[in-house]
Amino acid sequence: MLPRHHDPIVAVATAPGRGAVGIVRVSGRDLVPLIGAVCGRALAPRQATYLPFADADGAAIDQGLAIHFPAPHSYTGEDVLELQAHGGPVVLQLLLARCLEAGRDIGLRIAEPGEFTERAYLNDKLDLAQAEAVSDLIEASTEAAARSASRSLAGGFSSEIHTLRDRLMTLRMLVEATLDFPEEEIDFLEKADARGQLERIAAQLDAVLDRARQGALLREGIKVVIAGQPNVGKSSLLNALAGAELAIVTPIPGTTRDKVSETIQIEGVPVHVIDTAGLRETDDEVERIGIERTWAEIERADALVFLHDLTRLGEPAYDAADAAIAKRLPTTLSAGARLVPVFSKCDLAPPPAGAAGIAVSTRTGAGLETLRRRLLELAGWHASPEGVFIARTRHVQALRRTRDHLALAAAQADSAEPALDLLAEELRLAQICLGEITGEFTPDDLLGEIFSRFCIGK
Incomplete structure (x- = not known):
């Protein structure tokens, strides 16, 4: 120390x-x-x-x-x-x-x-995962996040990691013993059932990774940006999702000149919703700055709700402006990976035939539940029957690296002439990745970064 x-x-x-x-x-x-x-x-x-x-x-x-x-x-x-x-x-x-x-x-x-x-x-x-859960429990913004952090603090997440590590160590021991005694001429891969062990470890790892991803969502939430032209109903949609009058709603274009943020809960997942300035050409300096901030928020969004006004579809100027906005969207958004097309004011006009998107009405509430479910699906959320444990991005990344090393180990095990030394090395690296989660293999600078984010006195 x-x-x-x-x-x-x-x-x-x-x-x-x-x-x-x-x-x-x-x-x-x-x-x-x-x-x-x-x-x-x-x-x-x-x-x-x-x-x-x-x-x-x-x-x-x-x-x-x-x-x-x-x-x-x-x-x-x-x-x-x-x-x-x-x-x-x-x-x-x-x-x-x-x-x-x-x-x-x-x-x-x-x-x-x-x-x-x-x-x-x-x-x-x-261990380190439990220590991080202390901070996560204090900072939990939803009941589901608090319960998940409590499970991690009690050792639920660590227990899963230790089980995986122990199974990896057992397999490593068999591989390295074979390397030390080649004269025994043991057909290691078949007698030790290396392929079967690897498959079972990989399956267990995938299950842990899935639950860790859910826990990371509970901890960090999803950032949703509502964007579109002025007066398409962005502020009304924010108010409807939040259940409160947070943003000013008027028929005057350009009312919203800076972002308005609110965190809501959908099935216990924090959803950080951001209402932004309407996208259009303008000579107003203040509004122009707000529009630049809108594009900056779009770049950082986990999901973009691109709002279209059903009462104005078919107007040449409106449709051209929508097409110009769509053309400027980042590739990951325009490809549909994080884009949610939404048609507002469906109580006043029907959505176009065959249009891909969700029709909503902030006045009647139609379509809002469908939109909430779509946002969770986009984030990758699904309720786990066994419950989830709180996790951080670094945990998910470490589990993904572990999976990559197991895949390389499996490739060696499946080859016609497997190289046992390479197989043993991939298993060793996989174990190191797991150890980063619980703190067995963690550099001091990472520890300093982790604990510096705690409150004083804890």
């Missing part, structure tokens, strides 16, 4: 602001002297004790609960002291300053973001 990981640390563990209760948390080695200075007495392990918190002169800063968790039976695996006081910011800052003063001789310092959880990981209280 780096030298800083041996320093005792302290932080306010509750959110900034006023509340009924606030917590100051300390973690380090041998906190008994600090406990005596702040609490005025020794504390029974893992028992809440009501007492005054004393300043350097012995006067009470506040009265509250103190709990001592001796190592290794604590969140971080070190000695941990939690002081639960009244939740005023002045009280908590006084208590924090008192801890720093009392802990000066042992080098107590303010904790960095995520450092308590980082120490839990370094002291084998959590």
Whole structure:
């Protein structure tokens, strides 16, 4: 561990602001002297004790609960002291300053973001996937995301990864044993059922990857941009999807001059919907800037709802403008990979015969449910009967790299003259990719990036 990981640390563990209760948390080695200075007495392990918190002169800063968790039976695996006081910011800052003063001789310092959880990981209280789930549970924006993060924190995701790793290690052991003893002339591929083992591992990996992709959607959501010409109903559609009057709706073209964003839930998946300025030629400088921002949002969209006004279809100028917008769309959108054509105001005019798209009415609600389902399908969402676990983009990428290495290993196993050394190497690389998820093979710079995104005190 780096030298800083041996320093005792302290932080306010509750959110900034006023509340009924606030917590100051300390973690380090041998906190008994600090406990005596702040609490005025020794504390029974893992028992809440009501007492005054004393300043350097012995006067009470506040009265509250103190709990001592001796190592290794604590969140971080070190000695941990939690002081639960009244939740005023002045009280908590006084208590924090008192801890720093009392802990000066042992080098107590303010904790960095995520450092308590980082120490839990370094002291084998959590693996890296579980540590990340702590942050994901705190930041969950939907009930489904919170439940999935809780499953990952409890070890559901890690257990799946460990099972895959153990099966890979067993297969590696057989392959490498054959390499070490070629004189035995063992027909390894048939007697060890290498092909069958690889197929079963690959099938299990695909199942885990599918659930991880679902978990990544629950964590990160999907970004949906609503775009089209002015007055086609973009703001009305945002309001209808959100169930609230978020964007101003008027018959005046160019009302929306900057993006309006709202996060909604569809089957527990966060959907970040962005209403944008209408796309048209304009001499208005403010509106022109808004249109440039619209195109920037379209480039970054996971899905684009391209809105067409049914009451204006057939007008030469309108149709020409729609065609010009479609021609400028990014290739991935114009090819249909992330494009959702939607026809608005279907309560006033019917959609054209044979048109590919979803007809909606924000006034009657027609077609809105179909649009919601289409957005989820586009994101790749489907409900898993076994439940999903929260996952991050890096987890999904690591699983995909694992699958690539297994495919190369299978190609070696299926060849007429398999090279067992290459087969063994692909299995080793696959195991390393899995280890990146749980932290067995993780560089320090990645750890720093992961834990720096946590809140202070966690």
